[in-house]
Amino acid sequence: MDILSIMRASPVMPVIVVEKIEHAVPLAQALVAGGIRVLEVTLRSAIALDAIRAMRAAVPDAIVGAGTVTNPEELQAAVAAGAQFMVSPGLTDALAAAAQATAIPLLPGVMTPSDLMRARDAGFTRLKLFPAQQAGGVGMLKALGGPFADIVFCPTGGISVTTAPEFLSLPNVACVGGSWLTPKALLENGDWAAITKLAQEAAALRR
């Protein structure tokens, strides 16, 4: 799947931190049951790669990606674990080259016009705006839409179910990212039904 199709699959891309391997499969099942199929599992925990492997094996309806991919070593490890796409908070020359050497798409992060121009020069026109709220939020995306009308964004960082609709109404936004679908307390309590509810609410947001 190309990165734009992945971005358009759901209005919200959940940014997931899995600390315990036994949470991986029930969490993915809960999100998919709520209508959210695209899952970004960040490489911020020790078991993240195992979580990606487990979700890929047990939840075929999910599209499982790796997040917080910041260098070629992490990118290669994520590909080996079966990640179907990758997300980075930023972009370096080394990461761009590593991504171009694989068939797995990368959604790189940018925060400024110069970041964006460098990413576009490297061949990336589908970008994560990170941290979105702190970078200027909806106003920033409207401003970037003038000179950079060819760029499609997934703003991430500081977005909630309440603020997501305003982002999603912008023509240069395909989806938003956020961690609010997978609160740590719900994972700890194994409250998968509550996570399915959050997913349903997110899946119903209009674009």
Ligand SMILES: O=C(O)C(=O)C[C@H](O)[C@H](O)COP(=O)(O)O
């Ligand atoms: O880990 C990464 O690669 C990131 O880019 C960070 C995440 O995108 C944000 O942590 C999500 O932001 P919140 O929804 O405000 O929690």
